[in-house]
Amino acid sequence: xxxxxxxxxxxxxxxxxxxxxxxxxxxxxxxxxxxxxxxxxxxxxxxxxxxxxxxxxxxxxxxxxxxxxxxxxxxxxxxxxxxxxxxxxxxxxxxx
Amino acid sequence: xxxxxxxxxxxxxxxxxxxxxxxxxxxxxxxxxxxxxxxxxxxxxxxxxxxxxxxxxxxxxxxxxxxxxxxxxxxxxxxxxxxxxxxxxxxxxxxx
Amino acid sequence: xxxxxxxxxxxxxxxxxxxxxxxxxxxxxxxxxxxxxxxxxxxxxxxxxxxxxxxxxxxxxxxxxxxxxxxxxxxxxxxxxxxxxxxxxxxxxxxx
Amino acid sequence: xxxxxxxxxxxxxxxxxxxxxxxxxxxxxxxxxxxxxxxxxxxxxxxxxxxxxxxxxxxxxxxxxxxxxxxxxxxxxxxxxxxxxxxxxxxxxxxx
Numbered sequence: 001x002x003x004x005x006x007x008x009x010x011x012x013x014x015x016x017x018x019x020x021x022x023x024x025x026x027x028x029x030x031x032x033x034x035x036x037x038x039x040x041x042x043x044x045x046x047x048x049x050x051x052x053x054x055x056x057x058x059x060x061x062x063x064x065x066x067x068x069x070x071x072x073x074x075x076x077x078x079x080x081x082x083x084x085x086x087x088x089x090x091x092x093x094x095x096x
Numbered sequence: 097x098x099x100x101x102x103x104x105x106x107x108x109x110x111x112x113x114x115x116x117x118x119x120x121x122x123x124x125x126x127x128x129x130x131x132x133x134x135x136x137x138x139x140x141x142x143x144x145x146x147x148x149x150x151x152x153x154x155x156x157x158x159x160x161x162x163x164x165x166x167x168x169x170x171x172x173x174x175x176x177x178x179x180x181x182x183x184x185x186x187x188x189x190x191x192x
Numbered sequence: 193x194x195x196x197x198x199x200x201x202x203x204x205x206x207x208x209x210x211x212x213x214x215x216x217x218x219x220x221x222x223x224x225x226x227x228x229x230x231x232x233x234x235x236x237x238x239x240x241x242x243x244x245x246x247x248x249x250x251x252x253x254x255x256x257x258x259x260x261x262x263x264x265x266x267x268x269x270x271x272x273x274x275x276x277x278x279x280x281x282x283x284x285x286x287x288x
Numbered sequence: 289x290x291x292x293x294x295x296x297x298x299x300x301x302x303x304x305x306x307x308x309x310x311x312x313x314x315x316x317x318x319x320x321x322x323x324x325x326x327x328x329x330x331x332x333x334x335x336x337x338x339x340x341x342x343x344x345x346x347x348x349x350x351x352x353x354x355x356x357x358x359x360x361x362x363x364x365x366x367x368x369x370x371x372x373x374x375x376x377x378x379x380x381x382x383x384x
Contacts, residue, residue: 005136007172012274015178015300015358018189025190038134039186040101040172049252049265053245060241060271069274070303073241074172074362075267076103076136079252082111082204082261090135093114094121108207108370111262145348145361149341156337156367165370166207169337170266171363175348178300178357197328199364207370210381217382230326231378232293232364266364268295268328274303282327285306286313 001086004052004077007041008059012069023066024059031055036087041074045087049077097182100148100173103137104155108165119162120155127151132183137170141183145173193278196244196269199233200251204261215258216251223247228279233266237279241269289374292340292365295329296347300357311354312347319343324375329362333375337365 010020025042028035033055034045046052056075063071078085106116121138124131129151130141142148152171159167174181202212217234220227225247226237238244248267255263270277298308313330316323321343322333334340344361351359366373 003135005134009297009299009360011297011299011301011305012303013299015176016189017299021190036135037187037190038101038137039099039132039139039183040174041134041136043135049245049249053241053249057241057245064271064273069272071269071271071273072297073267073269073271075265075269076170077263077265077267078136079256079263079265080111080261081256081263087135091133093112094117094133105201105203105264107201107203107205107209109203111204113203145341145345149337149345153337153341160367160369165368167365167367167369168201169363169365169367171361171365173359173361173363175352175359175361176357177352177359195327197326207368208381213382228327229379229382230293230329231291231324231331231375232329232366233326235327268362270328272303279327283325285304286309286325 001084002046002049002052002077002079003085003087003090004044004075005041006044006056007074008063009072010063010068011072020063023062027059027062028055043087097180098142098145098148098173098175099181099183099186100140100171101137102140102152103170104159105168106159106164107168116159119158123155123158124151139183193276194238194241194244194269194271195277195279195282196236196267197233198236198248199266200255201264202255202260203264212255215254219251219254220247226279235279289372290334290337290340290365290367291373291375291378292332292363293329294332294344295362296351297360298351298356299360308351311350315347315350316343322375331375
């Protein structure tokens with residue numbers, strides 16, 4: 001598994017972004033990927049980078065379709081090759 | 097309130113980082129700041145940037161004291177001036 | 193155009209990363225995309241997100257082939273829909 | 289030395305940000321810290337994290353004074369403890 005965090009900041013749309021965050025979450029729901037909203041980003045789990053990138057491109061299209069003039073997308077990917085990881089194992093590893 | 101996400105990647109310490117993440121969480125606990133671990137970062141809430149930066153400097157010292165040879169620290173800060181925010185309000189705003 | 197910044201941190205490979213940064217630059221060279229190395233990341237220009245993602249997936253494969261055990265990839269994309277941007281226009285816009 | 293990259297995204301101020309980027313660069317100039325603008329961020333060099341954080345707090349104040357309603361600040365810090373680094377050495381290390 002690959003675990004990633006995604007944030008898409010919309011510029012030119014005022015200071016509130018929740019409407020656009022919910023639209024991105026709708027894209028992730030339709031993609032079938034497991035995701036967990038967090039206060040500063042959305043954590044996504046996928047079998048490959050390609051699956052994550054496909055969802056991000058779709059989300060970008062949706063935001064563009066909502067009339068957003070500038071989209072700053074940040075993606076951070078944890079790709080572990082020496083052992084299997086998931087949202088669960090990463091949270092379990094840092095428990096006291 | 098200011099809400100931020102923090103991640104501190106240790107290089108030269110193998111592929112596992114959980115020992116170091118727990119050490120950073122211990123610093124945050126001692127700082128009295130509210131924080132929420134998440135799979136890709138730790139979300140922190142504070143009254144000012146200065147409070148967050150003070151905790152980050154302390155965490156950097158602790159990791160250095162653990163013998164880490166290179167520390168890549170990423171901080172992302174949401175500073176809203178037009179209304180009060182917190183970890184709760186940001187999570188509430190994106191609920192369906 | 194889309195302008196992005198890319199950084200790929202290798203874990204489990206000691207504190208030096210330049211060998212791996214050069215390998216990523218070789219992938220970008222072969223992709224034909226315009227890129228500009230900078231001290232903390234590499235700036236890439238492309239016609240679409242898909243072109244950038246394709247190069248990132250290839251770079252990830254190359255690093256895995258070099259025996260890297262964990263790869264933390266950060267991508268930040270500036271997608272402007274209200275006007276054409278490039279590495280040049282973005283640098284020109286901030287000149288005094 | 290510590291090398292960092294800084295980006296401050298202003299929300300609620302339209303799609304253009306160059307006016308605000310130039311204001312941040314003015315703060316960095318007055319701080320005396322060495323900095324290099326790049327298309328996606330500004331690279332800063334300092335003797336300590338504290339010096340960087342002080343400049344970021346000042347830049348945040350200046351943007352707030354310009355009436356910005358929401359500021360998303362991203363800071364990424366490379367703190368190397370096993371050898372001295374600078375903007376020059378980091379660029380030199382990745383030359384072919």
